[in-house]
Each structure stands twice: as C-alpha cells, then as structure tokens.
Amino acid sequence: MISQFFILSSKGDPLIYKDFRGDSGGRDVAELFYRKLTGLPGDESPVVMHHDDRHFIHIRHSGLYLVATTSENISPFSLLELLSRLATLLGDYCGSLGEATISRNVALVYELLDEVLDYGYVQTTSTEVLRNFIQTEAVVSKPFSLFDLSSVGLFGAETQQSKVAPSSAASRPVLSSRSDQSQKNEVFLDVVERLSVLIASNGSLLKVDVQGEIRLKSFLPSGSEMRIGLTEEFCVGKSELRGYGPGIRVDEVSFHSSVYLDEFESHRILRLQPPQGELTVMRYQLSDDLPSPLPFRLFPSVQWDRGSGRLQVYLKLRCDLPPKSQALNVRLHLPLPRGVVSLSQELSSPEQKAELGEGALHWDLPRVQGGSQLSGLFQMDVPGLPGPPGQGPSASAPLGLGPASLSFELPRHTCSGLQVRFLRLAFRPCGNANPHKWGSPARA
C-alpha cells in the first residue's frame, strides 16, 4: 500500500506527483528523492532507500524514474511489479513511455492513477476493467499513417515480400478512441531474446544464458481469439524429445495467466483472448546448450611496449550467422587503461566508427553481414602504465585493459531456434476488413 507516487525525468524534474494517503510530506518529497539518489554512496543500492519514516522504491524505465513511497514494510516484489505494470499501462495509453508523451498526457495519467490505485491500494491493473472508466483521450504527436512505410528504407528486394514493420508503427496509443471504428485493427507479435554470454580469455564459454519472451501488442477489440503456433519440435526440459533430430529445446517456460494450453501439448499451439495493449504471452529460458553456434567470435591480440608506452590492440570480429542474416547496431565496448592519450585506428570498412570516450574504446559497426569478418587495429599511447613488470614489448595485457563487451541486434533470428509458425485470428471484428498482422523483427 503506497503513500505517494511520482514520476521524474532523467534529470530529476517532477512530471507527475500524486499523494494517495496524505500522511507524509508534500511535493518536495520528489526533490528529496532525487537529491538522495544522486548523493548515495557507491555501495548502497538505490532501489530501496529510506528517509524520515518513508521507504522510497523506484524503477527506471525509458529514462524516467517511477517512484513510490510507503511507510509500511511491504513486499518489494509486489511493489516492483506494480511499478512495472504502471509503466506498461502508461505506455499503452500514451503510445510510448517518455518524457514528451507524459508531459502531453498529464490529465490521462492522473485519471489512470485514480482508477488503478485507491487510497494507495491497487484496485485493478487490467486494461479490460480500466477501459470502462477512462474518458480522456491520448494526445499523439502526429497521426500515424501506413503511407509512411514507403519512406522507410528497407533493404533491396525484401521490401515486397516480407512484412517488416518500422518500429514506430507499434508505438501509437493502443487504448484510445473507443468510438473510432475505422482505425486499423492490428496485431504485433515479437519474439525477443536476450542473450548473455561470458567468454574466458582462452575462448572457452563460461556462461551462456538466453531469456526469451513472446510479446504481443494487440489493437484488436478484446474478445478476439487468436492462436499462435510455435515450432512443432519445440521441447521443454532436458528429457523431452519430439520429432526427429535435436529439435529446439528450452529449459523452462512460463505462460501468461490468460493463455489456454489445451493445444500446447499436442501441437504447440497457444490459444488466447488477449486484452488490448501489450502482453507477454510466454517466457522461456535456456542456458548452456545453444543449438546454433554463437553469432560472434572475437579474436583479440594485444602488443604492449612498456618502455615507450605504446599499446596496440588488434581485434578481429567474425560473424557466424548464416549468410543471408545480418546483425545491426553492433557495438564493441573495450575499457582502456587510465591515461590513454591518443588513438589511431585502421578499420576494415568505411562505415565503421571508433572513438574514445569515458575511459573506453567504442567501436560501432552499423551492419555486419553473416559469415563476414571485420577487423580493426587500434594504437594508443599510454605513458607510465603499471602492470606486470618486464622490459621490452610483451604480449601480456596491461592492467585496466578490461573485458570487451559486445552488444548487437539480430533481426529475424533467434538463438534458441524458436520460431512462430503462424498467427490465426478466429474472430472478425464487425465492420472491418481483415485485420493486419505484423510480425516484427526479433531483437537479440
């Protein structure tokens, strides 16, 4: 049960403030929170803070701080879940969650908060129930039109065959204008996987972890039934075996409470009647046993001349995806020893970029084709660097040349191999043509 709720921008400006119980402080509590957050000593966690009989608990979402205060010793999991759910709900109603959208829709946000929380207690966060109470309309920056698609640069011949939606298509408000029947009925289905891998310096895999989600964003009126078919050879757990061959395996799955699993066992079909808005249909995890090889391999070599202070790092990045796929927004982040003075670089292709910033090297590769190999040679001057003692050039790395981390996006590729075979809608909303189905690119 919470006392106050407020939203701050990333710089600490209060955007929304609501006091539910009137039992603690006033509006200045938002400023107090931000000051405390920025002044916190390094080893204390900012997630839950205490000041003056009040506990502050917050999450960061899309650059905003969503903060709740309470004076009771309540469950942190429930509270964090509530904050995440509020973030999703606000995103559904306003289109996307961000400083600009919140500022434009302040009245809507307050109305939502009034309905969701009564005197600090959660009444409901279900979009179904809320629909009946929310009157305010969302304000969008410009009306969305499918004609905008033609101006999006897609790659070559694929424009005609695949239906790849630009990412802005999904970001208009879901739950607006109940009276507007002429809006397009659309459904966006995403399979999103987060891959985190730790590789030791000798190349062996220390840890491989895949967290996957099937996310649905539905603009259809509620009550429309849909069926999502997954790959038939999809096995759960280590002992199950379906079909022939190794199949696609995950360790654990969990489903949203509104999914019917009667056809899951036999045909791997999920049946549900989703409410409007965003929904995570299924979550799964896989560790240690990826069916396909890792998408990237990095071959580093370091030459360091302690006497002259010259450090040379040669990085070769090899992409092991199938040749038709590609990786987007690949970014390599390499922390450097203190006191790096200059950087000279030789990169293997003109569209790459490398720069020094915040004590680290950032190497940006906007697009990497499957099967290709890209390299970069970086030379730096680091005078007076401590490290293992020794004279002359050596192949050992100086202290502070930290672990390299690579982040990337893989559209239309999942590491576990899970694919959505089909999406069928069983119910035709009255007065409209066939609803449009988008299978958005998967991001890894």
Place this chain on the structure above:
Amino acid sequence: MPYLGSEDVVKELKKALCNPHIQADRLRYRSVIQRVIRMSKLDQWGQAEVLNFLLRYQPRSEEELFDILNLLDSFLKSSSPGVVMGATKLFLILAKKFPHVQTDVLMQVKGPLLAACSSESRELCFAALCHVRQILHSLPGHFSSHYKKFFCSYSEPHYIKLQKVEVLCELVNDENVQQVLEELRGYCTDVSADFAQAAILAIGGIARTYTDQCMQILTELLGLRQEHITTVVVQTFRDLAWLCPQCTEAVCQALPGCEENIQDSEGKQALIWLLGVHGKRIPNAPYVLEDFIENVKSETFPAVKMELLTAVLRLFLSRPAECQDMLGRLLHYCIEEEKDMAVRDRGLFYYRLLLAGISEAKQILCSPESDPSLRLLEDQAERPVNSWALDFNTLVPVYGKARWATIAKCQGVEHHGPELPNTAAFPTSGSLIPEENKERVQELPDSGALMLIPNHQLTAECFEKTWLSLKVAHQQVFPWQGAVHPDTLQMALQVVNIQTIAMSRAGTQPWKAYLSAQDDTGCLFLTELLLEPANLQMQISVKQSEARTETLKSFISVLETVIGTIGDIKS
C-alpha cells in the same frame, strides 16, 4: 480495502478478519477462510493481499495445515513474482514445525528466484539476489549448482555486482570452487577499486575453507603491486592468519615487499600487526618496522602509531638484538614528542612495563597467535529458516539486517508491524478483555467532541521535551486495588488510540506510566499515571499542548473509562 474482485469477496474477508465475533467462533472463522482461499477470480494483486491476510491465521491441526497448503499450491507457480513470494512466505510460516516442508517449498521457489535474478529489470534482480542471500544463510548448498547465474556481467550496476559477489562467496562447494575462484580472480583486477576489493574480500572468505588455492591467488595479486589491491590483500592475510594458523607460513613468505605499496591506514595496521606477531618468521621484519619508525613523525593516523608500538615491542621480545635500538627511539618519540594522548599513554605504559621486567612484559604481550575456534563459531552461523521467515518478502532482506535495525530504531518507540494485529490475536491467545468490556471501550471515541487519531507515534525524546515544557492541566486520583497488569492496560489503551511511551514493569514500586495521544486537530495529550506503594489509588496527571477544556474533559473521561474497566476486571 483493496479491490478483490467483487463485493461478496470483500464482505467475506471483512467478516472473517475484522469482526471479533467471527473470530471468537473458530468454526465459522475457518469456513470463511476456506472460502477465501478457494476464490478463483482474484487477479495478482488480490491474491497477494489474500496471502498477506492469511499470515495471521493459525491452522488448528496438521490436516488443516496440509489442506491449506494444497489449496494454495497453484499460487507458487503463478507468473507474478509478488504472488510467488507471498505464497512462499506463507508456506514457510505455516509450516514452521515441519522443516522438511520448508525445504521443499524453498526447492520449488528456486526456479522463479533464479529467473528473477536474471531478469531484465535491475530492481527485480536486486530484490531477488537479496532473498537468495537470505536463503543461503540457512541452506548454503541450495544454489551451488547454479553458480554460473551469479557471474557478473560488465554492464551491470555496481550494487548488483556486489550482491552477486557475496552470493558467490556463500555458495562455494567442492565442485564449483575452482570455477568460482577463477571468476573472482578476474574481478580482482577490475577497474573499479570498490568492486575489486569486494572480490578480494570474498576470496578471503572462501579461503577459510579452501585455504591453499585462495592463498595462491592472493599471493599472485600481491605481485601486481597495485595499491588498492595490496592493502586489501594484506588485511585478508591478517584475518586468515588469525583464523587459520596453517597458512601463516605462506603469509609470511608473501609479505616482504608489500610495504612499498600500502598508503592507507587499514592496510598499514594490518601489515604492522602481522610483522609484530609473526616477525620471527619474517627475516626482514625489523627493517620494515624500522622504516615505519623513521617516518613516524609524518604519520597521520594515530591508530597506525598505536599498532606500531605494540608490534615493535612484540618483535623486541622475540628478536631483542635487532630491535632494541629502534624500540628505544620509538618510545622516546612517543613519550616526549607525540601530541596524541592515547599514543603517548601507550608508550608510557610499555616503558613502565619494560622497567618492571622482561618476563612480565612477555606475559602481557605474548598473546596467542591465532584463534581457530573463532572460525568454527562463525561457521556455525547457519540459522534456522524460522528465524527469518517473517522477514521474507518484505523490505528487510533488501536493506540488510544491520541497516534495518537502524531504520527501525528511528521509526519511533512503537512499531506497528503486521505481526501485532490486535484484533486477530484474540482467538489464539484467549481474550484478555472480555467481549462486553471491549465493546464498551470501543464506543468511547464517538462520544463527545474528541477524536483521537490512530497510529499516532511520538518518540521518547519528543515526549520528554514536550512534557517538560508544559504545565499540568488536570490532576485526578482514582481508586485502585492491587498491582497493575501492564500488558492488559497497554492493549486497552491501544484500542482507544492512546500510545504508551513508557511503562514500568509489573510489580515495581512506585509504578509509573507515560502515555500520549493526539486528536485530529493536532492537540497533544500527555499523561502520567502514578501508583504509589501502599496507596489504594492511582494518580493521573494530564498535560495538554493547547488549552481547550472541552477536549480535555473528553480525554479525561476516555481515560477514566479505560482505567475503570481494567480495574473492574480484576476486582
């Protein structure tokens, strides 16, 4: 009241948990509870609330207990983390007499907890990690096979990395110690000094059981000659030398050369202590200490100087020829020129000790070199689940026990937590106040123009200050017989929203109590109750923060009724 799905549900719950008549009738109470549990239309918030309410319920028989556990089993597999954790807590508390059931529940919750630890949301990850640590206190081997999930990624925020390192330190066992140590070794050279130091301390923790491997790693780290690393390694050596005498040899071999890289107070103290106690095994110990003595004038930390005095004296007792001269110089400096009185006093003490004789000095200073039994005591710190079951799924594990203790102290004398619900306590512990009297007492706040606010909390210091600044507004005596039962009185006052700041124990003479209450206009009523020995009356003195006779009269009448009721019960 939270919205739990429908009006009927709310009615049922209100009936069950707020009406003392239902609670007095156990059969009706139980049937309402069963209906509550079977409700299927609740959403995740309703389920979490129901699980919270059920914490107050005590099942009467083993059969009923397992019945409830079976009914609620599906909550453990819910997709909402709040519901899963709430169900876990409830199960742990209900099954407090059945440790194997508790272990079973913790096995079931392992999956969801590990999923939360790798969640996208950092805050959820952090809360889950704190709870994992809580569980590891009782079941250290619980997560050992999943140690890989707790390896840190570079991009994680600092506070999560620190938690993960602590978890890694606690889940080490024979099978995973090699990999965990390798991983921690990598963290020790991290760019962030805090994180590196935390990793080194974690290795020190593991070294108590797996001494050889850890000693090797720590010795290698010394070779890097990095200030922030060396100081923590030496501190770890000091702790290990004290707890695990078998590694003293290795420590002594690794020490020479460290002194060049240590600049901070803690590191120096640790090094000096080691040189003093184990100096006879370290060949160049006197020379290192001599260096410190040369620079003692510019030494800024008095603690280092104190440690230096003790160490040099100890070394003198075992290697007199080498140390005599420098001991003399040090004592001369400390007694004649030192400005810090504590250091000077210690110098004087040692001088006089030496005057008394070498054997006396040896008796006092030559303490045992290690205390392995301390390690065994620390290891036995495995606590039973019941000691922390009530704190599970609350903010306590997230803050940590130490911080929570300071917070609870600040929050005032009376902490109304969920463990002290007055209404629900009645069916289990027997009514302390018979029903009719309680209802009489309950009717009071409606009479007159006085509304005392509930949950009013005043700290002791504030009470004292206000008490001393006000004059007595009203004094009255009351007929009284026999001794006072403080608990009964406190509870009765609680019902009418009067807070007890302090109360003497039953049987003390004279018996006193201090009460405070606040009405809705903010006016404070401070009361002193005094029961003199051999008197048959209780004296009441009331002070009011704002002079208003109307409200004062109403307050007096409330007080009279409560005290009268309590007095009536015994007579």
